[in-house]
Amino acid sequence: MSSEIPITVGVLALQGAFNEHIQLLREAAQTISLRETESKRKWKFTFSEIRNKNELATCDALIIPGGESTAISLVAERCGMLEPLREFVKVSRNPTWGTCAGLILLAESANTSSTKLGGQSLIGGLDVRVNRNHFGRQTESFQANLFLPFLSPTNSTEKSEESSSKEIKQKPFRAIFIRAPIVEKVLSPVQGIQAQEASKENIIVAPSKEMTPEIASRFTVEEVEVLGRLDRGKEGEDEGEIIAVRQGNCFGTSFHPELTGDERIHVWWLEGVVRDVVGRRGL
C-alpha cells in the first residue's frame, strides 16, 4: 500500500492560452500514471490556474503560457505578481516552462530594436537574448515539423524497454509558431544582471535576484542548453533558429506545444518536475 504524493503544477492565468496547457498537462499526467502502474510511488497531480501570489505559493512548478507578453507582464506588475514570479523562478529555482510569450518573460535579455518598447518587463531565469516577433506579423505565422532530440527515448534519462532493444525513429513534432520569438543569442551565466547586455542599445534585461545560500548550495550554475532548432531547409543557413532552450530548472520554447494535442513535451517536462519534487522533498 502506498499513499499518493501530491504535486501541484500551476499555469499562470493572467492572460493567454493557459487552459490549453492545463488540458495537455492532464493528458500528460494520464500517460505518466499509466507508465507507473508498476512502481510503488503514485503521484496526485493538481493543475491550477494561477492569478495571485497566494496561488503561486501552492505550486511545485509553473508554466507561463503563450499570450501577449506585454499584456502578461503589465498585468503581473499591476497585481503584484512580477516579484513573486522572480522569487519562484530565480530564488527558489522551481521548475518553470515558458512557451512563446512565456519564453520572452523567462529571458534575461530581450531585443526591442525591431519592435517598440511597450511596457515589457522580464522575469528572467534563462541566460538568453530573445527577439520578439522574429518571423513578423500574423500572416508570417506558420507550422513546421521539428525534430527534438530530447524527446527520443534513447536520450531519455529514464529508458523505456523499447529503447534498449532498437532505436526508435522519432515522430516529428508538429510545432505552431504564432508571431513567435526566437533565442537570438545564448549568454554566459553571470552574477547579477546581464550587464553587458544592459549596456547595449534597444536591449532590456531582467533584474537580478540572488539565491539564498541555502538554495545556492543545492544548485550549481548551469549553462544554457540548446534543445531544439528550426530547420526549414533554407539555403545559406547552416543552423536553424534556436527555438527550445533549457538552463537548470528553466525551460523555454518559442512554439506552442499546447495547441497541437501532442502531449510528448508535456510528459517530458512533467517527468522533470517529478524528479525535482523527489529531490526537494527527499523522497
Next chain:
Amino acid sequence: MLNDTSKMATELPTRSTNGDRTPLNAAGEENFTVKTGLARMLKGGVIMDVVNAEQARIAEEAGAVAVMALERVPADIRAEGGVSRMSDPKMIREIMKTVTIPVMAKARIGHFVECQILEAIGVDYIDESEVLTPADALYHVEKHPFSVPFVCGCRNLGEALRRISEGAAMIRTKGEAGTGDVIEAVRHMRTVNSEIAHASKMSDTELRVLAKDIQAPFELLRETARLGRLPVVNFAAGGVATPADAALMMQLGCDGVFVGSGIFKSGDASKRAKAIVQAVTHYNDPKVLAEVSEDLGEAMVGLNVSVMDAKDKMQGRGW
C-alpha cells in the same frame, strides 16, 4: 489520480478542429490552426478600439492584447452618420508601427476588396464588421482563402456557425456598438449559450432539424453540441463600458472582451483601460473588481438601447 477541479465548462479542447473542414494539418502552412491559434493567444485579454497611434500606445501600455484600428469609434459613427468604411491604410500602418501587439482592422460586410487591402497592409486580424456600413446585401466574405484570420459578430448560434463555416477563426457577440449599454451583448451571449445547451442534449436526428431551422451547417452544429461551446474563441463586444461589464461577460463564458467607445469616450481613458484589463484577468474575484472599479471618473455617456429605433441599431446588419 487526477484532480480535475480546474476544468471549466467553457474549455476549448486543443484537439478540436476549431470548426475547420479542411483536412487537419493540410499541406499549406497558412492554415486554420495557425489562425485560430492567435485567437487562443488573445484569450483572457482586452482588445481596444483606437483611432490613432497615440491611443494605440495608451492601449498597449494599459495591457491591451490587441488594438482595433479604425477611423471613428462606433459612438462617433452613430453620432455623425453617413457611410462608414475601412480606415485609411496610412493610419492603420502608423498604428502598426507604434505598437508591438497585434493590430486588427475592420472591413465592411461582404467587401472582400477591403479585406484584400487589409491583408496587403499586413494587419493581424480582420473584423468583418456590422459597425461599418455593409457593402453587400446578400453575401459575407469567403474568409478561408485569406491568410489573415477573421473575427465576425453574431447574435445567435446560427449566425455564429454560418460565419465559422465561411472561415471566421474567432467570433464575438455583436452587442450594440457605440452605446455603452451592455444589454445586447448579454442577450447575444445568453442566446448562444442557451442554444448550445439545448443542442447538446439532442440526437443527431434532432440536430439535423435544428441545423435546418437555424440555418447552420450540420457538421459544425454537431461539433458545437458535442463541445458544449462554440468551436472557436468567442469574445464579448458591443456596449462594454466598465470593469464590471467586462467581468460580467467573462462570467457568462466569453473568452475575452472587445472595448470600443467605452475607453476613449470616457473621462480618464488610461485608467479605465487598465481597470478593464485587470477585471478581465480577475473576473471571478469581486474584491479585485471592487478595487479596480474605484474612482475611474466619468464613464462614456451612453445610449439606452431599449429606447432606440430598430433602424438605428447596428446589430441587424449581416445575417
